[in-house]
Amino acid sequence: MKFGSHNIALYNNSKAFRITLDSVLSEGLFNNAKILYLGAESEFTVLKKILLDRESSIDELLEVKSLELIETTQSYLKQGTFDPDSSIMFLEKAVMDALKEGFEGLCVAGIGTPILESGARLEKLLEYEASVNDLVEEFPIAAICLYDTARMDRKNVLEISRLHPYVHRTGEFSMNDDYCSAPDRDIEFDIASRLDICRGTADSLLEMFKIKSIYVEAHEVNVSRLAVAIADEMGLDSFTKVCIEMAGKIHDIGMISLFLDMISRPGPLHSFELKLLQEHPRTGFELTKRVPFPDKVSNAILQHHERMDGSGYPDGLTGSEISLEGCILAVSEVVSAMSFYRPYRTTHGVKFALAEIAKNSGSLYHAGVVESCIAVFRKGFSFAENSTNY
Structure with missing residues (x-):
């Protein structure tokens, strides 16, 4: 994972979710990036446990602004609605703030599944994901979009995944060149977005x-x-x-x-x-x-x-x-x-x-x-x- 990358992490259980967050923390801290996590308050406890295993204090990271936690309702879903343009503007401001604070860039990880569960149309989410591809080319951002596949329609997973150049697999980020063409998946018509x-x-x-x-x-x-x-x-x-x-x-x-x-x-x-x-x-x-x-x-x-x-x-x-x-x-x-x-x-x-x-x-x-x-x-x-x- 590096600045200028747009990544997707798919998980369907708590272990896979924890592995993904651990990778995000490792990469972000190693690259002197400010880590911005957008999710539910219940998920913040997972981060705390990971940091404890690393013998790090979440309070210390929050104090020096190396880590910022923002609930989904205050980022993607303000007032319960999802607006792609507002979300992109939110990220633009976040990276500018990170640069002013002395960081090399922004490592943002956000849970995307609640957006669909809020009733937002898939079209709106695809519009946002396409805009993130443009955003990471302009700003020093590494974006990691997390999706819980156990809570999603499989076709939606495929359409969303296609908009991410990089994917998280087995604890590492790599080129997303075979997700939709893997021979063990019977997807046929669904590969067309x-x-x-x-x-x-x-x-x-x-x-x-x-x-x-x-x-x-x-x-x-x-x-x-x-x-x-x-x-x-x-x-x-x-x-x-x-x-x-x-x-x-x-x-x-x-x-x-x-x-x-x-x-x-x-x-x-x-x-x-x-x-x-x-x-x-x-x-x-x-x-x-x-x-x-x-x-x-x-x-x-x-x-x-x-x-x-x-x-x-x-x-x-x-x-x-x-x-x-x-x-x-x-x-x-x-x-x-x-x-x-x-x-x-x-x-x-x-x-x-x-x-x-x-x-x-x-x-x-x-x-x-x-x-x-x-x-x-x-x-x-x-x-x-x-x-x-x-």
Whole structure:
């Protein structure tokens, strides 16, 4: 175990749990790391017994701040609810505090099983675990996530484990390269995580939409690529970027409900046709909700035509009512659409599109997203084909 590592420790009895905690203490103290343990008060007694065996005093370690014990209800589950973003912010503050106190970094061990038992959705926990992978790359943290497999669904164990590069086995931390492929486990279909399934579904829906699509360019792929580039420029976590990638590919899937001649003929739409068109984000939302896509995917699809001032559709949302993913998709969609030919207008090009979003930054489009979009083009981003770039 080392700084910059994200580890998982699976146990199903008290002996295995004690061995894991003993390893955490050994590694943390050896590397001059502050040890932060997040768990139940009843589990703190196990730490005390381990320290007694080491002829160490838990009170001494607490006094010099080498060890800090925080109950789950004061860390992961404040007010009984689990919020991935708040949990990541909690860890960021903890490592900064450890550095200020003179430690080399933070060794944090947390019991994850109570999060699922609190009623939190697995999707939220996976989002958190993916964010921890990003966190350990940025800060001197060694994160050890402990899960009691005796209290968990086996499929959940597999999905969670896949997000950890390192695993604790027989008292040591090693590469997690064979947990899901061990020949003595009959897992077959279960080795595909929910995100893998959703990404495959998004690709299939994209191919289906292309059959009916009238776009002469790879619009959906362009939107997806630009949206991911913007998210990367904004420093968003890997889970959010995967969600944005999927949403971009199928953001217009709701248009399969429209008449083909309606969206392919030149000239303005009739009033009733305009109403139908403005429902396509909601249709896409309803279609994707039938698949276990993360909420960030479905919500971004629903909101990709909303505008900051409330002039968008289908719900006329304003400001913070629109998710960041929806704001990113909105800007990406506008820039991609304006850069190419449409039956009802000539090609505008990328320069025109970027000038349009810059002019309406903060009024129609999220200012931070606009700034990041312009930045990625300055750094060399270009659309896949037939685009009028710089």
